[in-house]
Amino acid sequence: MTTEARPGAAPLVPRSDFDAERLADALAAELGSDLLERTADGHGVLCLRTSLAGYRRAAERLRQHGADRLDFLTFVDWRDHFTLTLQVYALGSRAVVRLKADLPRDGVEVPTVSDLWFGAGWEEREAYDLFGVRFAGHPDLRRILLPEAWHGHPLRKDYVDDVDISRPQYF
């Protein structure tokens, strides 16, 4: 910075030896049959699919190995099941890991990761608000974008809007 230099304040250039492949090997050894799939998406992202039971442990290992940066946490509604998707990377590396877990559409709670990544707190609130899946252990699970009294969870594919103010769709 061109203004006055304050001593002892050299910029921190993030460096990370985060190695997604090595992490995946360690996870495979630890989780065993809970690690269901391990693929690369062709754009530099390692995709790991775990069972819902192994999701929390996989997330903990990711965090311990240095994936300190949360990209997003969300669900995809496949009509017969949801897929929980969490994407993280390590600041200072270009390795990105996308962690996925399938779960039934109703009656299941997902373990929270809001204690591992600060940003996951609000992302989980948003996912709960828009999909209706509760996160077990979340300290402050309230609706975030919609009013508390809102009926339904809009991003579910079977959501029907009671208040139809939109024009007919083109497609």
Place this chain on the structure above:
Amino acid sequence: MTPHDEKTRQPQAAVPPERLVPEEDRGAPDDVQDFLINVGPHHPGTHGVLRLVVHLDGEKVAGLDPRIGYMHRSLEKIVENRTYHQVIAFTDRTADYLAAMHNDWVYCLAAEKLLGITVPERAEYLRVITGEINRMTSHLLSLGALGLDSGATTYFLWCFAARERLVRLLEDICGARLTYVYMRLGGVIADAPPGWLERVDEVVHGVIAELPRHRALFHDNYIWHQRSRGISTLTPAEALRIGAQGPVLRAAGVKWDLRRDMPYSIYDRFEFDIPVGTTGDVYDRTEVRLQEIVESAKIIRQAVRDIPEGPILAKRVPRLPAPPPGEVYARLESPRGEIGCYLVSDGGIKPYRMKWRGASFHNVAMLPELAVGYTLSDLINIVGTLDPVMGDVDR
């Protein structure tokens, strides 16, 4: 007048306060300082419809709960009912409308990955030039609005006068001043009009030449120093813990910019610095923004110098694209931090699912971490330096 006793004509003793107010309503003496107030949702200091439930201890912020969602339009649901081309008109309005170029860009990056489209060289350069001009306008607006919040109206007007010249450049190339819809899948919609590229260099550097005057008026001003130095300081470790991003992260002293560290488009071809601060306070955040304007101008000058001739739109982009089933994620450095677009295709003509990572959403999420312990008047400046755009928070 002091009441008198009717019979003795002597002044009555004043009624002690404990007899006027029933004991159960008096409260503990310490509670007198406690306040719970609402800032917003309609408040000039919150830069949109952000509502902050602030628990005040005297003048200090003791607790803070941001309430968002007043402008929620469910971008993610809308795009599930639009074709891939139609989405572009929504990303720049519904998400961060002050950096519409970047929002369109990140969506196009994701959709192009999904469709396997290669963008022509000239279009990449035009994207960089318009994107960096957009970054300059966004930073100027942010700084100007911060000046307005803290009483520097002249500075606000100067910033807007400078921004106006840059906005006119964007208007000349894409016809719009705010929501540009300039990017297309596979390139951009319009080539630079004759003489535009030369004018870009002239206007951008005209703006840069004015910045010392801005600095003298506002950034080096004694009053601003008093109000911003040491307010809301952030250490690098703390910044990483709360997932700070963009100028807030860099002001805390972490040298991280996706344009250099995870390059997208053609950013690896340009020489530019990443300004960083030392304390991460309000002052450093404005300083980083001011210097990023200069760095953007450097990139623009190199891009205008190197831009090749050629097509601006990829050939054979289908009118109704139906990408194969799959998922992609694209991220880029917007003026407010890292924005991203996660696209899932099921093979149909509409995105099956889109998840938008808004930079402002995460910035507002960390507001309690930054503002607790400072005064209410500081809170307005802290919100201003996080530069939240409610369109991006609520989507």
